[in-house]
Amino acid sequence: MALPIGAVAPDFEAETTEGKIKFHDWIGNSWALLFSHPKDFTPVCTTELGTVARMKPDFDKRGVKLIGLSVDPVDRHAKWAEDIKETQGTAPNYPMIGDTDLKVSKLYDMLPASASGDVLKRTAADNQTVRNVFVIGPDKTIRLVLVYPMSTGRNFQEILRAIDSLQLTAKHRISTPADWKQGEDVIISGSVSDEEAKTIYPQGWKSPKPYIRIVSQPK
Known part of the structure; x- marks a missing residue:
């Protein structure tokens, strides 16, 4: 059962490429965009992470914090960032969660509660449902959910457009x-x-x- 719009975004603690965070505290009084990836070193996600890094000023202007997630460990995220910079021109300039115990993916209903196993042995296909976008408001409620297949890159211009609408209609x-x-x-x-x-x-x-x-x- 997917998390519905209007539900409180589950809080969690996690290791990220920018240190340990408690999610609700990290959001603070901002809007937040949480977007997930099934595996490091995957082609479509590589293009997406570089695209979001280039667009970060557009999100900053709207008061939206960015955070990515992959089930792989943080040290692999750091190595992946080198490839992203080389191939896309910009490395991630926002934190990336290392969801090695699958806790966040399960909390956000991206993986079933029964999912388990060594994350380094889990394939992208095993985690293919970890391809979500959550827009979360300053009140920590979920305002928008998008789910993409692995074969279709996300349209972050559309996500910006939707955020413009969400922020306007909230006021x-x-x-x-x-x-x-x-x-x-x-x-x-x-x-x-x-x-x-x-x-x-x-x-x-x-x-x-x-x-x-x-x-x-x-x-």
């Missing part, structure tokens, strides 16, 4: 339509009555149907 009682991007029109949430909407949006709104009320993106 304002609105929703964002399909393919929405920063600066485009938004939709007044259904929980806002027309009478209340008139006080929030005295300039009015476009309404092609009574249940679709379109306004400019709030500041």
Whole structure:
């Protein structure tokens, strides 16, 4: 059973490439992006880790902390980082969890509770369900979950776009339509009555149907 949106992200302690962390303390009052990998030295994940490293300023600008996870040990992550820098141009500039006891992968329902064995003998195929993205809010609740197969690289521009929507809709009682991007029109949430909407949006709104009320993106 996957962790649902709105659930509290499980807390944990783990070794990372930047030292031991307690996850909730590490998040602090920030947003966080936890993304997982089935094995070190895998091709698709190598491209993803380099891509996220290059995009780190975009996440920083949004107040989003980055943290990766692989079931391999931290010392292997360090060796993998050398390959990532050589092939992708940028090494990971954020912590990588070494989930050698599979604890975090099980806590986040990426592996079954029965999963076991020496992580160095477990193959990427054994861990193929460890390909998740979790966006976690400052209140430590899960705001978004994405699950990818090993053969499909993640689209981190889409993840940034989704974070923009999550952060905007957390501040304002609105929703964002399909393919929405920063600066485009938004939709007044259904929980806002027309009478209340008139006080929030005295300039009015476009309404092609009574249940679709379109306004400019709030500041």
